[in-house]
Amino acid sequence: MRILHVTEQGSTIRTTGECLEIFVDGLPVLTAGLHTLEALVLHGAVQLTAPAASRLLAAGIPSVYVGLDGRLKGRLEPIGHPAARLRSAQALAAADPVRRLAIAREIVRNKLTAQARLLRALRRPETSALLALIPRVRAAETLDELRGTEGWAGRIYFSALRAHLSLAGWRRARRPARDPLNALFNYGYALLMRPAILAVAAVGLDPYQGFLHHATRGQPAFVLDLIEEFRAPLVDLLVVRLYPTLSRDTGWFEQTEAGTRLALDVRKRLIAAFESRLSRATRYRPTGRREEVGRLFELQARAFARAIRTGGPVRPAW
Amino acid sequence: MRILHVTEQGSTIRTTGECLEIFVDGLPVLTAGLHTLEALVLHGAVQLTAPAASRLLAAGIPSVYVGLDGRLKGRLEPIGHPAARLRSAQALAAADPVRRLAIAREIVRNKLTAQARLLRALRRPETSALLALIPRVRAAETLDELRGTEGWAGRIYFSALRAHLSLAGWRRARRPARDPLNALFNYGYALLMRPAILAVAAVGLDPYQGFLHHATRGQPAFVLDLIEEFRAPLVDLLVVRLYPTLSRDTGWFEQTEAGTRLALDVRKRLIAAFESRLSRATRYRPTGRREEVGRLFELQARAFARAIRTGGPVRPAW
Incomplete structure (x- = not known):
């Protein structure tokens, strides 16, 4: 199939x-x-x-x-397609505080696992501090506590990337981007949305019914849940590799009133590198099989569908 | 719109x-x-x-x-169509015993109201016994108790129709029909499904997520909920009117191993009478406005959608 x-x-x-x-x-x-x-x-x-x-x-x-x-x-x-039942089950699981927290915990654990994997590949000493937070993720008793741990992990992780890039004083901050590195991350994360939302729609899940994320301002909360563990291997790795060469070129970004915007040429390079990565093969951890990277979104969406239906776990993709 | x-x-x-x-x-x-x-x-x-x-x-x-x-x-x-949120709300309401019972009670109350209305039009003395059951519907504390009251009302109602037709010994019994009158009712109720399921689909509700009915054997439980109050005015009235003339004709049904089947000609007459009734105008009780009978399915489906979203009541269509 x-x-x-x-x-x-x-x-x-x-x-x-x-x-x-x-x-x-x-x-x-x-x-x-x-x-x-x-x-x-x-x-x-x-x-x-x-x-x-x-x-x-x-x-x-x-x-x-x-x-x-x-x-x-x-x-x-x-x-009468089974997806209708699946979405009902998704609404029920999200409305049940215990099940919602259980699924949200796995989303954060998988995200931290992927972040730690990238830091280890960069031989960063912060890897163990990040891994040490995973038991806290498992033990989190509320969504707020879980998000607190996720935020703490994020600070360790981005300070490690900052140290790797020798960028004293840089901080990860979301939109609007105030510096080129944050603009690179934002643009990269936006690229993750397309394959993720297609996978969610094809599997038949409700893109708006999230577990870790709330559906605020019309955001597709479940798609945001799904991309968490794809950020580090598909975007952050790319950004960390591209940044040193880009930063030698003064024309690669422009400051506007709304913030820092990447030059068209840089956006094109980022898209090309991202698309090329999606078509490469990787090992999908739950089965051990080689798969196209782009297919992992669908495989993980199916893993969430199974977890919603049966109450089973969502193991890390990476 | x-x-x-x-x-x-x-x-x-x-x-x-x-x-x-x-x-x-x-x-x-x-x-x-x-x-x-x-x-x-x-x-x-x-x-x-x-x-x-x-x-x-x-x-x-x-x-x-x-x-x-x-x-x-x-x-x-x-x-992101609002119907997706509506169906989530429908799944949550059906999973909440209190809300499920409240909506199921209104379905049964509206059904009994329509049945009593038909008995009154036939000048049957059983009308008051049927109306006397409505406080019991309102007071029902479980779905089983509610279904018990519905069954009790059904026995009063069908024995009144039997008396009206002077059919000693007849009993309403579902599939397979063992006599021509039950075959007429079954065929008529099947005709209700088409306009009801279209109304449910057009409004965007989940046909399979019922309140009074359970989704067993792939039955569209919510469609069955919706048709309850349409049975008496659209099918039973027709059957009661047609039966005396039909029963004078010996060739209008055939006995098969599977039960009693209506002759093709009778099925065609029933369909024609039903379709003609759908296109006639009637007063839609919640607004007092004249509407095509066929449109009431859609108007009541919308009333259910509002009740699911806001917790308000579903008033009787008739």
């Missing part, structure tokens, strides 16, 4: 019997058995014929609509 | 600017401002172009897919 992304602009999706066929300029370019599909993701101008929409719905296969800017637009879901 | 049904086979839905246009054989047959639409219902072979799907999703308008047999197939929903 797989999630099929249809990205070719102007293509048409038809179905014949038990097969799905994708046509571009009237020619078939791909055929897939319906039984092999878990979900379709339609990017931009991709046409689903009326009979194909009916057939996919009858076969229990949802379709996710995504704009060319990567923004999620909607989901075409069969009536 | 309205729910637009597109039933013309082979039609195509396009959008231009702030308008939706329906084309049949290349000619525009209907234009509607997007801001006037709450939802679209696509019946059978109705084509949504890729740009129209994008535009509708961007405008926050869901589309419901329905087969020509009237079966609900799926729902195309914009991400």
Whole structure:
């Protein structure tokens, strides 16, 4: 069972019997058995014929609509699809303080595990201080206490990155970015949203129903939960590697009234490096198998779905 | 804000600017401002172009897919549509014993109100016995107690219908029908499902998350909840009127191993009478306004949505 992304602009999706066929300029370019599909993701101008929409719905296969800017637009879901039950279970788990805390704890533990892994790769002495906080995460009795520990870990972690980059006086601070390094982190974290939100939509979870995060100001709280453990390996590592070369170039950012903005060229480099990383292979820790990095979002979204349904754990991806 | 049904086979839905246009054989047959639409219902072979799907999703308008047999197939929903919050609230309300019981009580009260109304129209002396059960419905402290009262009311009600039809010894019994009158009731109640499930899907509630009913054997429990108060005025009244003439005709049903089946001609008459009733006007009790009978399903589904969101009451439709 797989999630099929249809990205070719102007293509048409038809179905014949038990097969799905994708046509571009009237020619078939791909055929897939319906039984092999878990979900379709339609990017931009991709046409689903009326009979194909009916057939996919009858076969229990949802379709996710995504704009060319990567923004999620909607989901075409069969009536009675298991995802409806999953989202009810997600709402119930989030409304139950005990279950909510249990899942939030695993989100933070996985985040700290990924942060410690990066600090160890950089041979930073702060690694052990960060790891020492994990028992506190496990023992946290309230969400506030948990977020306190997460914040404490963040200070250790970012001061280690600052020391690694020899940047005395720098501090991690969110939007608006007041310096180029914070602008790099912000831009990188924004890049994580696209693959994460697609994975959440394809698996059928509710993007707005978070555990660690609250859905404030229309933020997709569950997507923010999902990206926590992807920050260190996919963004921070990239930023730490790029920063020394970028900082030798005076034209790589601009100060505006709203804060520090990266130059277009730097944004493009960051996107290219990020996309290239998504297509590389890595070891997915829960199964030990080699997977495309981009697929880990989906695998972890499924792990959350299992945890919500069965009450089991969400093991670290990395 | 309205729910637009597109039933013309082979039609195509396009959008231009702030308008939706329906084309049949290349000619525009209907234009509607997007801001006037709450939802679209696509019946059978109705084509949504890729740009129209994008535009509708961007405008926050869901589309419901329905087969020509009237079966609900799926729902195309914009991400972050309020219906997602509504369904979470529905799952939470159904999981909360106090809220679940409160809503279930109103479903039963509205059902008994509609049953008593029919008995009064038939000048049956059992009317007052039925009305006397309503305080017991209000006082029910468990779902089982509530269902007990509902069953008691059902026995009074159906024995009144039996007396009205002068059918000594007849008893209401569900599937499989062992006699023609029960077959008429069963067939009629099945007809209620189509408008009810469309209303539930268009309003965006979860058809499977019931209050009075449990979702067993894949039954759309909430749809069963919604139809309770529609049984007496839309089906029972019809059956009571048709039965005397039908029972003079010996060929109107057939006995099979599986039970009693209505003749095709009788089924057609029942459907025609039911559809004609749906298109007639009636007074919708909560507002006092004249409405098409078929629209009451949607109005009551919205009343449930409000009750789920705000904790308010669901007043009887009739």
